[in-house]
Amino acid sequence: MASTKAPARSAWSGKWAFILAAAASAVGLGNMWRFPYLAAKYGGGTFLITYLVLVFTFGVSLLLLETAFGRKTGQSAIGAFKSFGKKYAFIGIFTSAIPFIIVPYYCIIGGWVTKYTAAYVLNGAEVVAGGDFFTGFISSNVESYFWMLLFMAATFIVVAKGVKGGIEKANLVMMPALIVMAVAIAAYTLTMPGALDGALYYLAPDWSKFSPELVIGALGQMFYSLSLAMGIMITYGSYLDKKSSLTQSVTRIGGFDLGVSFLAGLMIVPAAFVAMGSGEAVAEKSGPSLMFVILPDVFSGMGQAAGVVGFVFFLLVLFAALTSAISLTETCTSIVQDGAGWSRKKSLCAVIAFIVAMGIIVNSGYNLLSFVEPLGAGTTLLDFCDFLSNSVMMPIAALMTCIFVGWIIKPKTVADEVRLSGPFRAEKMWTVMVKYIAPVLVVVILVAYVAQQFGLFVM
DSSP states (O other), rough: OOOOOOOOOOOOOOOHHHHHHHHHHHHSSSIIIIIIHHHTTTBBBBHHHHHHHHEEEEEIHHHHHHHHHHHHHSHHHHHHHHTTTTHHHHHHHHHHHHHHHHHHHHHHHHHHHHHHHHHHHTTTTHHHOHHHHHHHHOOOOOOOOHHEEEEEEEHHHHHOOOOOIIIIIHHHHHHHHHHHHHHHHHHHHTSSHHHHHHHHHHHBOEEEEEHHHHHHHHHHHHHHTTTTTTTTHHHHHHTTTTTSOOOOOOOOHHHHHHHHHHHHHHHHHHHHHHHHHHHHHHHHHHHHHEEEIIIHHHHHHGGGGGGHHHHHHHHHHHHHHHHHHHHHHHHHHHHHHHHHHOOHHHHHHHHHHHHHHHHHHHGGGTTTTTTTTTTTTTTTTTHHHHIIIIIIIIIHHHHHHHIIIIIIOOOOHHHHHHHHSOOOTTTHHHIIIIIIHHHHHHHHHHHHHHHHHHHSOOO
8 A cells, every 4th residue: 555645855835836837737839839730620619629528538537647646655656656566666667767758859849949039039030930040940060959958957947946946936927927928929819810710710610520530639639738647747746735626626737728728729820820821721730840930930921010929929938848848857856856765956967967968869860860760751869759758658658557546556546545635526437537438548549649650540
């Protein structure tokens, strides 16, 4: 039986600090460039409704599982699983490897965002527009490393200040600012000629677009967006006091993620719709090209407001990237601290050394090691790390967690922890989700995204 003693190493100052931090970890680059693309591709409101249903069923169920599991054990992923027997430590080790793979390449992309935020001030909107600016920057032998390291430094400084002094204070500033900027840009975008047509395309359901591919796309987006199966929620749950309601907290986290994703779509889809003329054209662009090529071109056509809108937008994205990078780095630090028994300071130093070294190696895939194409022609080391962590390891980790809780230690073990802080009226539904439905959905995500990578399935 796991120990239920409260963790001594760190603690949130209250449930709202936890909710804000967990929501901040969920709000990241996936909300900003992948959600709008999927919404545009899959019938706007049809995708929104499907995503909403999945967040408040499948998503919130797994959030509750991981958070309660972390709070019950008072440990990060390795210690949490190991506390039920050494033979289960491999699940925690596998899960704990995921943030160590993600955070180096995430900081590379964070460096791109930092560069663009500064470029709107230093270079102007016209210089930033166009694909040549982006490709020239990421392939540079010096500049791309500088901005990556600058983004890393900002992340490490916040984590070094601790849970209360660093993470809580940073989120208290960045998350409200992110919301305000998102609302402001969305409102301004909707004043552009033709933008209301784009907003209507984004909001109105087109049920002819409903398909298995839509459901799988929404499943994958929700899974990655909520920071599931990468140890973050287990770690953050381990910092939470026994009085805070877990059911209310995870529902609010899901709502926050949904709200930011919705605002991202309301910012980007109408703006891109104006520039490209149709929803289908918007749907053809996703990932870095949408963020760093298409949108700067859109902003450059806004006249005198171009520089301001571009700067505010990328500052917003920078805050979103930072909050997620901070959560990932904190999770890595907690894993090392629990696993090695080191002090927090020593653990963070080890994590910093690893992230910097791996970041340099992965970033070299765009310049010094550009000849390495691990997933086929045109792919990079970053693409490989993203595929390995997001499309392969995260679904496997979630599957093992569901089997462990649903069939080995039994759902009641975690449900008892949930009831410590309030009634658990949805326990029966949650149990069915964890034991039967969630494992099937996770396998669907795994198979679909691996098949998509190798051209066997189209989304």
